[in-house]
Each structure stands twice: as structure tokens, then as C-alpha cells.
Amino acid sequence: MSRMARRDGGLGVRGQKDGSLTLTGSLPPAHGLWRLAWRRLLRNRLAVTGLGVIAVFGLVALLAPLIAPHDPSAQNLRETFEPLSLNHLAGTDNLGRDWFSRLLYGARLSIAVGLFAQLIVLGIGVPVGLAAGHFGKGIDTFLMRTTDLVYAFPDLLLIILLRSVLGGSIFTLFLIIGIVSWVDIARLVRGQVLGLKGQEFIEAARSLGASDRDIMARHLFPNLLGPLIVVVAFGVPRAIFIEASLSFIGVGANPGVPSWGSMVQEAYAAIFSSPHLVIFPSAAIALLMLAFTFAGDGLRDALDPRTEVTARPRRDIEEPTSPALPVPHETDTELPRAA
Amino acid sequence: MAIYALKRLLWLIPVLLFISIVTFGLMHAVEGGPWDEDRSVPAAVTENLNRKYGLDKPVWRQYINFVTNAVQGDLGVSYQRQDKPVTDIILSGFRVTAVLGLMALLLATAAGVSLGVMSALNRNRLPDYAGVLFASLGSALPAFVLGIFLIYLFGVKLQLLPTFGWDVRRGLIPGWLPPIEQMVLPVITLAALPAAYLARVTRASLLDVLRQDYIRTAHAKGLSRTAVLTRHSLRNAAIPVLTVIGPITAGLVTGSFIIEQLFSVPGTGRLFVQSVTARDYGLIMGTTLFYATVIVVANLAVDLAYAFIDPRIRYR
Numbered sequence: 001m002s003r004m005a006r007r008d009g010g011l012g013v014r015g016q017k018d019g020s021l022t023l024t025g026s027l028p029p030a031h032g033l034w035r036l037a038w039r040r041l042l043r044n045r046l047a048v049t050g051l052g053v054i055a056v057f058g059l060v061a062l063l064a065p066l067i068a069p070h071d072p073s074a075q076n077l078r079e080t081f082e083p084l085s086l087n088h089l090a091g092t093d094n095l096g097r098d099w100f101s102r103l104l105y106g107a108r109l110s111i112a113v114g115l116f117a118q119l120i121v122l123g124i125g126v127p128v129g130l131a132a133g134h135f136g137k138g139i140d141t142f143l144m145r146t147t148d149l150v151y152a153f154p155d156l157l158l159i160i161l162l163r164s165v166l167g168g169s170i171f172t173l174f175l176i177i178g179i180v181s182w183v184d185i186a187r188l189v190r191g192q193v194l195g196l197k198g199q200e201f202i203e204a205a206r207s208l209g210a211s212d213r214d215i216m217a218r219h220l221f222p223n224l225l226g227p228l229i230v231v232v233a234f235g236v237p238r239a240i241f242i243e244a245s246l247s248f249i250g251v252g253a254n255p256g257v258p259s260w261g262s263m264v265q266e267a268y269a270a271i272f273s274s275p276h277l278v279i280f281p282s283a284a285i286a287l288l289m290l291a292f293t294f295a296g297d298g299l300r301d302a303l304d305p306r307t308e309v310t311a312r313p314r315r316d317i318e319e320p321t322s323p324a325l326p327v328p329h330e331t332d333t334e335l336p337r338a339a
Numbered sequence: 340m341a342i343y344a345l346k347r348l349l350w351l352i353p354v355l356l357f358i359s360i361v362t363f364g365l366m367h368a369v370e371g372g373p374w375d376e377d378r379s380v381p382a383a384v385t386e387n388l389n390r391k392y393g394l395d396k397p398v399w400r401q402y403i404n405f406v407t408n409a410v411q412g413d414l415g416v417s418y419q420r421q422d423k424p425v426t427d428i429i430l431s432g433f434r435v436t437a438v439l440g441l442m443a444l445l446l447a448t449a450a451g452v453s454l455g456v457m458s459a460l461n462r463n464r465l466p467d468y469a470g471v472l473f474a475s476l477g478s479a480l481p482a483f484v485l486g487i488f489l490i491y492l493f494g495v496k497l498q499l500l501p502t503f504g505w506d507v508r509r510g511l512i513p514g515w516l517p518p519i520e521q522m523v524l525p526v527i528t529l530a531a532l533p534a535a536y537l538a539r540v541t542r543a544s545l546l547d548v549l550r551q552d553y554i555r556t557a558h559a560k561g562l563s564r565t566a567v568l569t570r571h572s573l574r575n576a577a578i579p580v581l582t583v584i585g586p587i588t589a590g591l592v593t594g595s596f597i598i599e600q601l602f603s604v605p606g607t608g609r610l611f612v613q614s615v616t617a618r619d620y621g622l623i624m625g626t627t628l629f630y631a632t633v634i635v636v637a638n639l640a641v642d643l644a645y646a647f648i649d650p651r652i653r654y655r
Contacts, residue, residue: 152354153361154630156596157611161365161623164615241481248483249600249612264487275491282484293479 037226040302047298053291060104061111070098072105072258081274090280093267103280105258110288113173113243114236120178121185121235122228128182129189130216133197144190147183155180159242160251168254173246177239185231192224226303233299237292244285260285340643347639354635355628359409362627363402366620392416394620405624414628415621417614425625429607433629435505436599436606438515440591442522443529447587451534452580455541456573462546470538477535486528486601493524500524503603525602529595533587540583545576585641589634 041047060067069089076096082088090099132143159180166172196202197220205219246252247261255262260281267277389395396404408415414425458470494502500520510517548554549572557567596608603609607626614622 148350149354149357152631152635153358154627154634157627157630158361160612160615161362161627165365165368237479244481245483245597249597251612251615261483264483268487271487271491272495275495278487279491282487286480286484289481290475290479293475297475 037302041298044298044301046294047302050291050294050296050298053287054295057107057288057291058111061108064104064108068098068101068104070101072101073097073256081270084276091274091276093277094270099263099277099280102258102263103260103284106260106263106281106284107288109170109253109257109259110240110243110285112170113177114240116174117177117181117239118232118235120174121182122232124178125182125185126189126221126224126228129186130193130220132186133190133193134212134216134220140190143186147186150180151183159246163246163251168252168257170253170257173243173253177242181235181238185228185235188227188231189224192227193220196220196223230296230300230303233292233296237289237296240285240292241289344639344643347635347642351632351635355631358631359406359624359628360402362624363398363405366618366623367398367401409624409628414625417619417622425621428610428622429625429629432605432607432610434515435507435604436595436608437592439505439522439525439529439595439598439604439606440588442526443533443591443595444584444588446526447530447533447537447591448584450530451537452541454534454538455580456545458538458542459545459549459576460568467542470542474535474538474542477531478539480531481597482528482532483597483601485531486524486598489524489528490601505602505604505606525598525604528601529591529598533591536587537580537583541576541580544579545572548572548576551575581644582641585637585644589637589641592633592637 069087074097076092079088079092079096080094082092082096084091088098088100090103092098093102128143128147132140159176162176162179163172166176202215202219205215210219243252243259244261244264247259248265250262250265252261253259263281264278264285267274267281271278386395394401405415412426414429417423417425417428454470454473458467458474461467490502493500500523502524504521505517505525506521507514507517510521511519516522554567554571557571562570595604595606596612598604599606599609600612607629610622611626613619614626
């Protein structure tokens, strides 16, 4: 035992004279794989640019009340359709509202929708996937049939229906987008758990008497972090996209709330006379979405070096792939394990 | 295979039941009914209308009635459109949506596959970077943003193309296709995302194939470049591409809400948005169930098609 421990530098167990056992050797450097992934990420210039742009938008969202030159909702009917000026950096709309301030507050809504919707997605999807994969049998069948049912519901239809029932406050938007999007995560987590379940470290934990909760929370979950980060990196822009699209067709955020989607829609009527009112919010959405795409691609490549862009889509019967969402490929054992 | 297909079709029953219950429940949870107008209607009129359409019965009773009729192919009538049968409205809207979706599918496949092949054959050279850039842009831009940029460029700046409308009466094929100039912008806008996705998949798949031993063998036995490309590389690279075309088709045919709204195309998507805001119960139920059926059947068709394309896939 002790010789083996010395040879591979890992942990070993040595018997003491009094019959007790002590641990020998040292743990390998913690989070080595995370550091490697981080280094790979920093080498990817597009991804770093994307992350930088996201950080700037995030700052703007946080500091919107401090940097906005005007109240985003204040109307001034004597200054409608002002051109770009130092006072109104992006002009004003048909109600005389300062478009630049509205743009800044729009970042707030977009980022908030992206993040909080993902929290709800994770809050539903991870436990469902963990439970289905870990317990198997009846629970698995039940949970997976449920996700199949939700999956068959046309996304946008369900969103629009829920929106008309629950109303358009910001929190219901988080909730609605979360309710509709958790299925993909649940399936991903279940697939990962099924792959991990048979491995020795889970068996070891079980034979040491770990409870189901311990196994799920301390052994399975940490191994899911890598794939989850990638899914969230693609989920955030998807939520932002859904909110903007909904607001654009008039069933998103409540009227008056500064949202890039509704700004585009409001200004669309005036596209011939004041095209910049439409162009600015559209460009903001485009820029943020691009940034997330590059960052997400970079994270995927960094956390799962085996995949290259989109490898052969693997299909099996239970899991139809969705065309709009590039689901990251399965990673299994390469990510750090819980000690 | 036949048993598998049958099982999948039977799965449609619980799916439709679930969706109809959820939709029905949600619809009736919304405050207000189909008779709410800007001008208030006398209570007696509302009562009579409710009685005529059976809306005075308890909700569960209404649901049972709906299901009994729906099973017989009768989805009820639209409250907003002079009692026109919902089935007729949906089918006439779907003709527009389906034509739009199929045009976009053709464009997306042609553009996406050729870009992907171009990228893969010129790996890490200028055409590759251009292709990858297009694929990233296409998959990152929301459809309505792209649509607006196109409208601004071609409608406002250049004044070349109309920015709205889908008039099938004076089109190429009357009743089916609108005039070409009306199709250009909506079709391009709808095709951009799937084209970008197809370009990515094609590139990755072809790169994967080009690495294989049998390609080297083909070159080694003296086949010309074109022969290797057409007979060995492209044929094998096509499998993953074909597999994603299925879901893309379902997505295109059912997912054009925003484009229909943006370009005022009178398809099913726009119909649905309008029916939700108008509380047109019959039309909401009909559209939702119709879309769900289309999606389930399309997914089934795709899964079955794989077995023909790729003999390695077996269904139990």
C-alpha cells in the first residue's frame, strides 16, 4: 500500500502498529483541471472578447441608475424625435423619452432575465435530472415521461399562453422562461449521472455508507459543474433572446418597462423617419448575443477539449436534438471529481 | 420498426391530452372572456352569447365537450371571426406558414451546406474564417433583429423591396406563392439561423470524414480529388447533416411567429398571437393542438428517416 502511494504520489493507507490506519501521501493539486480549462479559455481571443463585452454590459446593467443622464420613463412632449445630441446621445422617441437612458436600463432587464431565468432552470432541471438518473426505475420513468410531455409542448405557444395568464411583470418573465426551458438541463444531468453512476468513486461512497442525498450533492453534483457551466452559458442568451422576441411582438415585459425588444417594436413605426431609434436597441441585442455565443463556444472548448465545434450529432431515440440550441457534448470523466 | 412507429404514434394521445388540459386550464385562468370589447356589452347579451357557445357550463364540462368534438375533427368555431370553423382558419393560415417554412428550408440547406463544405475544404484559410464568421453571426442574431436590419437596408435605404405583406392572390402561383419581391426578406430572415446551424454541422462533419482512413485510402489508390470528394467524403458527411434537417424543418414550419409578425405575413403564428390577445378560446386550443401534432409527427418522421439513411441505427 505505502509503496504504491509513493509511486503515484496519490493517497495511500498505511497500517500502524496499534492496528489503526493512517493516510499517507498528498492530494494532487486541487482544481488542476479547472486551472487548465481557465488557461485554455484565456488563449481563445474571441471568447475573451466575448467575456469582456458581457462584463461591460453587466456593469452598465448594475450602474444604470448612476450613469443614465435622464429618467428612462420621463416623457417630454416638447422634445419628441430629437436627433442625436450631447444631451440626448441616442435621440428621443415619439414621447420625448431619452433613448440612451432607456438603452442602459434595457441592459438591466436583459441581463436580469438571462440570469434569473437560468437560476429557475437550474433549480428545476438539476434536481429532476439528478433524481431521475440516481434513483432510476419508477422515479426515472415518471420524471422522464413528464419531461417528454413538457418537451412536446410548443415552446413559444406555452410561453405566450403563460404570459397572458400570469401577466408581464419582470418576475413572471423569469418564471415563464424558466418553466419552459428546464427540460434540456434535466435530460443532460440525467445522462451525465447515468454515466457517472457505475464508476468506482460512487460505489466507494456508497460502501462507506453515504446517503442518497450525500451521493447526489457531494459526489454527483460536482462532476456536473463543467457541463452545467456550458449549458448556462448558452441558456442565458437564449433567455435574453426569448424576452426580446416576446417584447418585440408585444407579449413580453409590461408596456413602459425599458426592454430592448419593446424599444425596437415601439420605434419600428418610425423606421423611415428615425431609423436610429430602431438600430440602437437592435444592435445592443445583437452585440450581447454575439458576445455570449463566443464566450459559450470558448467555455465549451475549454471545459471539454475533446469536442471540436459541433461534432457528429449523436442521436438516440429518447433524446431528439433541438435545432436552435447547440447542446454541448457529453463530457464524463475528465472533469474534477469530488474528493 | 412498425411496432416502434406505432408506439410513438400512440404516445401522441397522452401528449395531446396533456397539452389540451394545460391549454384549456390556462385559457380559462385568464381574466376576461372573448366578449370583452372596448365598448361594454349589456350583461344580457354576454349571457346569451355564453349560453350559445356553452361557456355558461362548468369548465370541466366545457372541456369534455371540446374533446368529444375534437375527436370527431371539429375544433369548434372562432368567436372573433364570424363563427368560421377553427379548422378552416388554421389550415388556410398553415398554408402560408408551411410555404414560407419550406422556402426558408430550401434556402437554408443550399446556403448552409455549401458554406460548410467551402469552410471544411479550405480549413483555416480565408474562406473558412468567412464561413465560420457567418455561422456565428447567423446563430447569434435574433430573427427580428436581422429582419429589421434587412428592412432598413433594402426597404428604407435602398427602397428595393417591400417590407411587409404576403399577397397570394397576385402571386407566382395564385393561392400559394406571393410575388417574389414579397418573399425575399421574410424567407432570408427565417433561413438565416438554420443556415448558420447547417453550416456548422456540415463543416464539422466533413472535417471529421476527411480525417478517416478510407479517405486516405481513396486518395492513395489514385482517385481524383473530385471523385474522392463526391463519392466518399460528401456522401458520408451527409448523414449528420440530414439528421439535423429534420428538427430544423419542424422548427421552421412551427417557429415563424416573429417573422410573421414583423413582415405582416398572415400565417398560423400571427394568428395565434392575435387569438391570445383576443381571448379567442376556440382558435387558441386549435392552434396549440395543431402545432403539437405537427411537432410530434415531424419528430417521428425524422427518427424513422434516420434508420433508412444510417443503417447503424436500430430502433427497438
